[in-house]
Amino acid sequence: MAGCFITFEGGEGAGKSTQIGRLKTRLEQLGQPVLVTREPGGSPHAEEVRAFILGGHAKHLGPFAEALLFAAARIDHLDKTIIPALRSGTHVLCDRFADSTRAYQGSVSNLDKGLIDQLETVTLRGVKPDLTFILDLPAETGLARAGARQAGKGEGADRFEKEDLSFHQSLRQAYLSIARAEPRRCVVINADQASEEVETAIWAALRERLPQMVQAAVRPLDVA
Ligand code: T5A
Numbered sequence: 427m428a429g430c431f432i433t434f435e436g437g438e439g440a441g442k443s444t445q446i447g448r449l450k451t452r453l454e455q456l457g458q459p460v461l462v463t464r465e466p467g468g469s470p471h472a473e474e475v476r477a478f479i480l481g482g483h484a485k486h487l488g489p490f491a492e493a494l495l496f497a498a499a500r501i502d503h504l505d506k507t508i509i510p511a512l513r514s515g516t517h518v519l520c521d522r523f524a525d526s527t528r529a530y531q532g533s534v535s536n537l538d539k540g541l542i543d544q545l546e547t548v549t550l551r552g553v554k555p556d557l558t559f560i561l562d563l564p565a566e567t568g569l570a571r572a573g574a575r576q577a578g579k580g581e582g583a584d585r586f587e588k589e590d591l592s593f594h595q596s597l598r599q600a601y602l603s604i605a606r607a608e609p610r611r612c613v614v615i616n617a618d619q620a621s622e623e624v625e626t627a628i629w630a631a632l633r634e635r636l637p638q639m640v641q642a643a644v645r646p647l648d649v650a
Contacts, residue, residue, distance in 0.1 A: 436561035439572030457643035489535035533600035561617035565594035
């Protein structure tokens, strides 16, 4: 693919959206083409699935059915949004991706790992992130941030935010375990610090892992 595919993962309120916005700004200042997207969602049909899942309507079907719904949304998101952007040379910054299924439905909800592996293989069809930032912080801190943001907007907790603290603590360990298993793809960022410091750590890691992205883009006129 001509563009780079970067995913952001972590527990609730880890600061993914905040950091994706900051990274987008930095990359665009260099003239790099960037698309920001999210999961579940990121295409019209996947957004419909998002509303269904996060509204809690699939919970009674169990974690495997929920994993299938996330996968269905992901297939549409890949086909309609991610793959076309990457092919055109646009970098994709995605708020959550397949590691969320591994962590939330796989590890924490105790789905068989082989089943999750098989589902991932048929869903992704070889498309893997070039780099994944795992924003790590205590579950209590992330939930407090997410709660404060919702209170400010007059919103309530969604399907997963309603789970108990032990669920979110297990989630943190699940993400750290993913990072240990795939150190070439994953970078753990300490998200329990000011946004500016998190941003600096992400930029430093990007410079090291994907140096071609942190250079001024070459425009057609530059090479003429
Ligand atoms: N899910 C998703 C699955 O179970 N399986 C899957 O396969 C997939 C794809 C999605 C839910 O679906 C689940 C996981 C999720 O539960 P969502 O609404 O998209 O839900 O929510 P999240 O992805 O969890 O994102 P949040 O919006 O809750 O959190 P973010 O994006 O990590 O955090 P952000 O940037 O919005 O920040 C939260 C608040 O904290 C502040 C921000 O200003 C904001 O108010 N903040 C900070 N405060 C202090 N210090 C910092 N460093 C801060 N950074 C941000």
